[in-house]
Amino acid sequence: MKRYYLPAAISALLLAFWFSPDAQEIAAGVAIFLFGMLMLEDGFKLFGGGTLERVLQRATASTPRAIAFGIASTTLLQSSSLVSIVTISFLSAGLISLIGGVGIIFGANIGTTTGAWLVAGLGLKVNIAAYAMPMIAVSVILVFQKSKPLRGLGYALAGLGFLFLGIHYMKEGFDAFKDQIDLTRFALSGLLGLVVYTLIGTAATVVMQSSHATMVLILTALAAGQISYENALALAIGANIGTTITAVIGALGANFQGRRLALAHLVFNMVTAIVALLFIAPLREAVDWISALAGIAPADFALKLAVFHTIFNLLGVGLMLPFLTRLISFLETRIPEPQPDISRPRYLNEAVDEFPQTLELALRKEVAHLYDNAAELILHGLNLHRDQVFAARDVAALVRQSRRPLDLDLNEGYENRVKTLYSGIVEFSARAGNKQVSPDIAERIYVLRDVASNIVQAVKSIKHLRKNILRYTVRPQGATTRLYDELRTEIARIAIEIRKLGLADPEDRSALWLDQERARIEEDARSTARRVDALIRKGDLTPAAATSFMNDSAYAYGAMRDLIKAARGLYIERDSALAEVERLLSLDEEELKEAMTGAAPQAPARSDAGTP
Known part of the structure; x- marks a missing residue:
């Protein structure tokens, strides 16, 4: 099955490009956005010099500190995937506790909502491509310097530039696309729409390996009127489920502790998604009320989606925190510690290589x-x-x-x-x-x-x-x-x-x-x-x-x-x-x-x- 995946994906893209040239701009925007995220991660690894790792060791002394670290690091890096992989790496090496790792995952889910606010509040209202070009130009000079911090700064600057450029092309692509095809014809209402679009959001995030990229795609499509607000809410819920795939993949080469953390990530996001789906009507009302208080226009669905994304992630953390001890017990029971084999390496695994x-x-x-x-x-x-x-x-x-x-x-x-x-x-x-x-x-x-x-x-x-x-x-x-x-x-x-x-x-x-x-x-x-x-x-x-x-x-x-x-x-x-x-x-x-x-x-x- 795996050997047919890549040819099928490329064939689907080429068919979409032939069917609509404007689809190329959307696909290019997604690709540029993902490339920007990779450069931002690589830049941080060079520029950080182990800063994230050192802070991570000190940030897990208590659950509130672990959550705060998850929020801050994900906001800074705009990548909950990177934070998850770093956490699994440290947990696999036995350097942080499981409860500290779970706390960081909780915080990362809250931190990932800042990306939606950035796009909805800035990316869709300002010509950010004008800022992207100078950032990329300056970064090229920095990446050729011998100093590792300067090269790291160059990669990080280029990553931000490509993030902005990707958002711009996705927005432009959907604006042009709506003149040819009205995707709102495929909108589904009611329970069926919730289930179908949640699955679509999950699948899109699994393919792109980034909930940030999925949210940007949803926001730009919503701003262009290509999807309905109700379906966009379901897509956002699906994106939260799909983002757990990164942690699952990262845990494949980890030890039992890394696998426990990946399961915690999956349980947390699934519970949050189920609660959001069951209480979608009250949540929409809460979004409307908060949006009105914040002065957000009733028709500004992109910002209202950012509000919704934030509310249901905060709701998930609020629901799971009282049961954190029970969650840890469940993880330890579900994935028991194997009997130590003193003849085999205990701490060396692929999860600590990064x-x-x-x-x-x-x-x-x-x-x-x-x-x-x-x-x-x-x-x-x-x-x-x-x-x-x-x-x-x-x-x-x-x-x-x-x-x-x-x-x-x-x-x-x-x-x-x-x-x-x-x-x-x-x-x-x-x-x-x-x-x-x-x-x-x-x-x-x-x-x-x-x-x-x-x-x-x-x-x-x-x-x-x-x-x-x-x-x-x-x-x-x-x-x-x-x-x-x-x-x-x-x-x-x-x-x-x-x-x-x-x-x-x-x-x-x-x-x-x-x-x-x-x-x-x-x-x-x-x-x-x-x-x-x-x-x-x-x-x-x-x-x-x-x-x-x-x-x-x-x-x-x-x-x-x-x-x-x-x-x-x-x-x-x-x-x-x-x-x-x-x-x-x-x-x-x-x-x-x-x-x-x-x-x-x-x-x-x-x-x-x-x-x-």
Whole structure:
């Protein structure tokens, strides 16, 4: 069916153009209007620099604030679709609550009414094409500038210009069209007219993916006398239903939270439409009364339609707000949270791809998810229970008591719980690299990808250790067991400190411990060879066991280094004032190089160091 959709649509347009040349002007007006909306959205993404995303995070602290944000952002952008997609993106990334997202959708529906007022109050009464041309001309100069804000401003200015130009051509097209064909012949009154024209309005919005464009089309046709006022009301109701398709499409690539929000959007608009249809007569009377108070002429049906559009959207919000808690419960019951699969990416989905802020934050959460999986595998690979390690007061004593081998297939755990997540992170990072993101965000994305690589390498080092951990620590074997227990203790202690770092508030996290730990690791690694030599001379360690331990200690210290690097990239915010102070106080590269010189054993060459 889908493969016939595009040819059928083009054929219908060409037939309409042949039947009436004036239809070309109307179709061109719609196309220019939609193109203007796209340019306005693209301009905001460049010019905003993540402003919408940052404000969105703060705007959902309460339902009134979320509604106010939905109204303001939709009024500013003239696109409830963009606001819906941004909200789904943030909700899918776990950055805002479901109730906050629903509040924004409520506000966006109110905000979308400002477009009708703009067209009815200005676009149909002023020659806005005269303003459109200068705006487009100036925008061309701006879009070729190197500065991203200037280019964003240029796109936004061009978008507004094309919006105005599209309105002008639609108006002119309907004015010319009425001389050839009187569409009012197809007007339908009563219940049948309400149902038919509501469905037409829904279909038109689904096709154009914009209720704004549908409302402009309705208003210009109404102003030209091509549709009746009663049918225009039904078309406006249908446009509100059809606009939910954008949220539904945006939720297809989202997680369960994004799908819940799309369902909330659908429920809200459907309930609002049903109420408006059932109470169409009282609503018309209310429109006439308010219009008379506002000084709107009885025959100015375009402005009266804008009044109606505003009233029934406000009515919908007023009806749904008292039932907001029940709506959330219904959404959570209807679309339950799936059982978490720790082997699959939890935060990376197509819904978070559209906006820079969600790209970075979703990736950071996914890397933390990878670390949680890896930390459990690393500790279990050392025959240590993760929960016991994190609850222990004396880690060394716990290690000495942990002699029972854990039932663990480390290779299978690596494939299912680490490699699959790492592959998803690499793919997502590459996808993010193709987006138009600022250099600082792109850099942080690549840093997070490197963090994931460090985590993977740490797990692979433990895989190499696992065989001799089982060989020398399950049954006490003197000095050899003590040496391996010391390695297990050091890795467990680092895992504990990294966990504390992750649980701490971002402003309280310190990089000083990481630098001190790096120096300590290098000092321990350098002294290992001397200790092993002394044990061999005393006869406490056989040459065979010493060789195994030297190789394994290189893997262990490699895992420690990788974990420290991962913790730094994942948890330390380098752009904070505290981080800058810590940078000045921490060890510099020369000091670290000095600490790393000497007889520190190096990890054997990893044959699989490229891809996991």
